[in-house]
Amino acid sequence: MKITLKSWDVLLFLFILGSLYIIAVFADFFAPYHYDEEQRRNIYKPPDRIRFFDEKKDFHLRPFFYEQKRAKSEMAQRLYEKEKDHPVNLRFFVNGFPYKILGIFSSDIHLFGTDSTPFNLLGTDSRGRDLWSRICYGSRVSLSIGLIGALISFVLGMAFGSIAGYYGKSIDFFIMRFCEMIWMFPMFYLMLTLRAAIPPEISSVKMYFIIVFIMSFIGWAGMARVIRGMVLSLKEQEYVTAARAMGATDLKVIALYILPNTLSYAIVYVTISIPGYIIGESTLSMLGLGIQDPGVSWGNLLADAMAISQITLYPWILSSGFFIFLTVLAYNFLGDRLRDATDAKIRNENRA
Amino acid sequence: MNDSSSTLKNYVLITENLCKSFYKKKGLFSRQSETIRAVHQVSIKIESGETVGLVGESGCGKTTFGRAVLKLYEPTSGRIIFQGKDITSFRGRHLRSLRQSMQLIFQDPYSSLNPRFKIRQIIAEGLYNFKKDLQMDKKSIVSAVNHILQKIGLPEDASEKYPHQFSGGQRQRICIGRAIALRPGFIVCDEPLSALDVSIRSQILNLLLELKNEYGLSYLFISHDLKITSSICSRIYIMYLGEIVEELPSTQLFANPLHPYTQALISAVPEFDAEKRRKRIILEGDVPSPVNIPEGCPFHPRCPKVMDICRKKKPHLRQKDGNHTVSCWLYENQRTEDTR
Numbered sequence: 001m002k003i004t005l006k007s008w009d010v011l012l013f014l015f016i017l018g019s020l021y022i023i024a025v026f027a028d029f030f031a032p033y034h035y036d037e038e039q040r041r042n043i044y045k046p047p048d049r050i051r052f053f054d055e056k057k058d059f060h061l062r063p064f065f066y067e068q069k070r071a072k073s074e075m076a077q078r079l080y081e082k083e084k085d086h087p088v089n090l091r092f093f094v095n096g097f098p099y100k101i102l103g104i105f106s107s108d109i110h111l112f113g114t115d116s117t118p119f120n121l122l123g124t125d126s127r128g129r130d131l132w133s134r135i136c137y138g139s140r141v142s143l144s145i146g147l148i149g150a151l152i153s154f155v156l157g158m159a160f161g162s163i164a165g166y167y168g169k170s171i172d173f174f175i176m177r178f179c180e181m182i183w184m185f186p187m188f189y190l191m192l193t194l195r196a197a198i199p200p201e202i203s204s205v206k207m208y209f210i211i212v213f214i215m216s217f218i219g220w221a222g223m224a225r226v227i228r229g230m231v232l233s234l235k236e237q238e239y240v241t242a243a244r245a246m247g248a249t250d251l252k253v254i255a256l257y258i259l260p261n262t263l264s265y266a267i268v269y270v271t272i273s274i275p276g277y278i279i280g281e282s283t284l285s286m287l288g289l290g291i292q293d294p295g296v297s298w299g300n301l302l303a304d305a306m307a308i309s310q311i312t313l314y315p316w317i318l319s320s321g322f323f324i325f326l327t328v329l330a331y332n333f334l335g336d337r338l339r340d341a342t343d344a345k346i347r348n349e350n351r352a
Numbered sequence: 353m354n355d356s357s358s359t360l361k362n363y364v365l366i367t368e369n370l371c372k373s374f375y376k377k378k379g380l381f382s383r384q385s386e387t388i389r390a391v392h393q394v395s396i397k398i399e400s401g402e403t404v405g406l407v408g409e410s411g412c413g414k415t416t417f418g419r420a421v422l423k424l425y426e427p428t429s430g431r432i433i434f435q436g437k438d439i440t441s442f443r444g445r446h447l448r449s450l451r452q453s454m455q456l457i458f459q460d461p462y463s464s465l466n467p468r469f470k471i472r473q474i475i476a477e478g479l480y481n482f483k484k485d486l487q488m489d490k491k492s493i494v495s496a497v498n499h500i501l502q503k504i505g506l507p508e509d510a511s512e513k514y515p516h517q518f519s520g521g522q523r524q525r526i527c528i529g530r531a532i533a534l535r536p537g538f539i540v541c542d543e544p545l546s547a548l549d550v551s552i553r554s555q556i557l558n559l560l561l562e563l564k565n566e567y568g569l570s571y572l573f574i575s576h577d578l579k580i581t582s583s584i585c586s587r588i589y590i591m592y593l594g595e596i597v598e599e600l601p602s603t604q605l606f607a608n609p610l611h612p613y614t615q616a617l618i619s620a621v622p623e624f625d626a627e628k629r630r631k632r633i634i635l636e637g638d639v640p641s642p643v644n645i646p647e648g649c650p651f652h653p654r655c656p657k658v659m660d661i662c663r664k665k666k667p668h669l670r671q672k673d674g675n676h677t678v679s680c681w682l683y684e685n686q687r688t689e690d691t692r
Contacts, residue, residue: 237463238458238460238463238464239463239464239465239466239467241419241424241456241458241464242456242458242464242466242477242527242530243466243477244424245422245424245451245455245456246451246455246477246478246481246530246534247448247449247451247478247481247482247534248477248481249448249481252481257466260468
């Protein structure tokens, strides 16, 4: 059976991931409200449903929704009532709060919005902030942390793994024992411990880099181990001996002759490891140890949903969890497919 | 060595009692390690411009010796004198600069070419590594590569192709091209023909001889094909279990082999002419493991002419006549008493 990357399911997941990253990059455009904008009268408002048909089953070309107004509270639950006689039209490419595209071009165009009554696609949170907007902004942290973290541990793993494998002996021994020391601790507790070594009150940007650092520090060990194993076998290849006989320096031998041959495997490994970083960040942030309010990340958004009573009353606050789920699923699926494809390629190469 | 340096200069390569052993741990918790004696006390000399053969069975240490000579393996003991310099202890930068003058052609033209490099890159590998020493720029490297392609009989458009687009013979030409690119004085040919079709062997052999004449190369020609070796080499060393058992001029190889091992090897060369067909000497058993080298003469368990003394004492290389040296008790009987 021929395994290709051009199948509908691969394309579907690529499309999902692609859309998520586009949302992350142009979060200002996709979010109708600023992530910290509070709508005091709309605390825990359920998602507004987009409609095309009104009560009389008449079709409207322009999508609309019914405004929701606070009703009497029952026990602790906040209740909203739809005002069916008061439809609000949804407008596209509206002017809203000003922002800068990619930090350069000024703009105030947003994908959708309303004239007056706020529209909350995924409802609002405990402080009346629009969840969809917050998810758009939160995706910046959550999605980039996976890529950057995986990239750093990729570089570290490649470097240390190839040094250990190529030079062997005591260098190999020390690097590998160090990797095992990192591995020895349960990842979650190591993460908490490293986090505990850092002062709790620091800016969101600093925190972002600290989380990346913590997770790459834990993550490179596995990568190094795999690369070391491959280098051990690759360095016995005759063309590596030939390169040494040709007077190539060790650095050249490693960089040009050995590492390129580990690349296809390394890329698969990195792809499969990205979800780990996303989940790691979410875990830290959810526990209040990572990105903190008013900063947003998908994990941070879940912090609201820690109490079961909140979830039963306001289930829409879990929606950022759905985005985490979708991203992790897409990465795992693509990583698996990538692995199948490279395995098949390696098998074909060996046969030839 | 008492030779003056001027006589040393005539030799491109001299090894003195070169040994290479590998160590392998016996078990997970064992502190002892097994010694695998791949090459033991090998002394050879190669004059400049000479082609010297090294013949032996598979696994006898020929390849290990070839690589130890080039310092691709660190020798365990002994000395290597290359172009009058003792290079045994060379390391790092010094060793790297030596690579310009000594090269290696591999047995397997498939695994010895980096599958990710174009032919242009493969041939220019060495040139790029010594770009500064050779004072070459990109342009001169390109023209050097084209020149080499022409020398090894490949079309110029081959330079943009990858190794898998070539046949075994063409790949071996590329290997040879890569080896001569730096204009070395000495090349170790590690069974360069054994992976090739018989029909292509003569082409490659002719190419090697042409290049030798043109550049004044010296070859250490490692092979197990006695006929080819005797046809291109001036002297031949016979190796058994990492030791030299006989050294003889190639004219003597078929005419007057002395060591029983050499005789057995020669009797195994296929001959179509029924008149010429020799009586086969069938060697019993396998080459002993280099971990447990037999006591006495290493060849005694398989030797058809084994004597008592062979099992107890090891014979030494003795000069028989002229350039013919052999290490066997058969030819030492008159001196047996002295060595005791």
